[in-house]
Amino acid sequence: MASLKLSTDVEVAFGTPTVPGNAKYTIDPTGVSGKVETWERVITFNPGGTSISIPPFTKVGVFASTTPTSGSVPIGGLYQVLLYEENKGKSDGSGPVLDRRSFPCVLIEGRSNFLTKCTEIPQLDIKAGGTFASIAFAASRVTMSRVQLGLKAPHTGTGGLPVLTDDELVAEAVSVAAGPKLLHRLSPTDRRILPGTNAFFSIMIWDLNGNWDYIWSPEGSAPAKPPKPFNLLSRTVEVKLTRLGFLDDSDALSNGEGDFTLVVQPGIAGTGLVKKTLNVATFETNTSLTIVPPKTITVGPAPIIPDTYPISVQVKGHDDDSGSVPSDEDDFAETDMTELDLPIGEGKEQVNDRFLSLTSHVSGGDDTLAFTADLLFSVSYK
Numbered sequence: 001m002a003s004l005k006l007s008t009d010v011e012v013a014f015g016t017p018t019v020p021g022n023a024k025y026t027i028d029p030t031g032v033s034g035k036v037e038t039w040e041r042v043i044t045f046n047p048g049g050t051s052i053s054i055p056p057f058t059k060v061g062v063f064a065s066t067t068p069t070s071g072s073v074p075i076g077g078l079y080q081v082l083l084y085e086e087n088k089g090k091s092d093g094s095g096p097v098l099d100r101r102s103f104p105c106v107l108i109e110g111r112s113n114f115l116t117k118c119t120e121i122p123q124l125d126i127k128a129g130g131t132f133a134s135i136a137f138a139a140s141r142v143t144m145s146r147v148q149l150g151l152k153a154p155h156t157g158t159g160g161l162p163v164l165t166d167d168e169l170v171a172e173a174v175s176v177a178a179g180p181k182l183l184h185r186l187s188p189t190d191r192r193i194l195p196g197t198n199a200f201f202s203i204m205i206w207d208l209n210g211n212w213d214y215i216w217s218p219e220g221s222a223p224a225k226p227p228k229p230f231n232l233l234s235r236t237v238e239v240k241l242t243r244l245g246f247l248d249d250s251d252a253l254s255n256g257e258g259d260f261t262l263v264v265q266p267g268i269a270g271t272g273l274v275k276k277t278l279n280v281a282t283f284e285t286n287t288s289l290t291i292v293p294p295k296t297i298t299v300g301p302a303p304i305i306p307d308t309y310p311i312s313v314q315v316k317g318h319d320d321d322s323g324s325v326p327s328d329e330d331d332f333a334e335t336d337m338t339e340l341d342l343p344i345g346e347g348k349e350q351v352n353d354r355f356l357s358l359t360s361h362v363s364g365g366d367d368t369l370a371f372t373a374d375l376l377f378s379v380s381y382k
Contacts, residue, residue, distance in 0.1 A: 331365030
């Protein structure tokens with residue numbers, strides 16, 4: 001997959017008050033059929049450190065092969081770079097971003113105690129969802145901040161700074177939208193976050209002079225206190241087949257009769273299927289059937305792994321022609337296996353009876369069986 005690979009173990013740019021830092025990374029277009037492009041911006045403290053300047057992203061260039069590159073950033077600033085497919089970049093940083101990096105420019109020996117100066121215990125509150133974590137914390141002076149979440153514990157890297165490697169990092173957020181502050185609240189969100197599992201966190205803050213601090217436990221300063229994980233909420237998905245619309249019953253001289261099966265695939269292709277079948281004694285072209293109570297399949301709550309993250313649904317139909325005179329083949333139709341849209345993020349991840357309509361295609365037999373299937377699905381976390 002196309003990415004921005006770090007050139008060092010830490011996602012920072014070391015600088016001095018007189019020499020800007022150098023944010024080094026490598027552009028890798030692997031997995032993209034065409035070319036990729038990068039967009040960048042540098043966010044800086046204004047004099048006095050009480051506000052920051054947030055410019056739009058600007059396009060850097062287009063790349064067809066793996067390319068080492070870098071960006072200059074002054075002390076206390078934040079260099080951000082985004083990777084897009086060619087011609088898909090946006091100055092506001094929205095759209096289909098392939099990868100992103102955020103490099104604060106700090107002093108290599110600028111460790112301070114901004115997060116534990118007032119008390120030895122950080123002022124920290126973590127509210128976990130299933131696909132995000134809302135993290136609030138306080139600093140002893142005005143700072144910018146970055147929160148990273150990982151599947152594995154962070155460790156100490158170059159300069160004593162915290163490290164989450166690319167295969168460990170699952171989400172990141174920086175506090176640039178509202179400017180520098182004493183109190184921060186960030187909500188890292190990403191589809192790599194796995195509901196029902198444990199997540200580790202790393203909080204790094206820095207001031208206009210490039211001094212910095214970090215924690216990875218609510219119990220005290222890092223690295224003295226080891227990383228401490230928190231629990232993400234478990235996910236439950238409920239799918240209900242509520243209505244069938246019969247477009248063609250496949251029988252020219254009589255009504256159809258047979259069964260319709262709701263199929264749920266909790267994961268990627270190859271994972272197990274869950275099925276529930278509804279027998280329909282008779283059905284006629286251009287009529288419909290409201291299913292009371294609905295045929296319902298519930299998946300979860302359970303910890304999620306990448307292979308079980310997606311949820312897909314399908315409805316299969318069967319017209320039984322075994323008693324026909326003259327004899328006739330049974331007829332079959334099915335909808336496509338369709339992945340559900342599972343929203344992520346604070347205030348978005350819960351879904352209540354979202355409507356989905358599927359249309360069938362012929363999958364067997366010598367006559368046309370055709371139908372529509374109306375479903376409702378809900379997503380909850382606890």
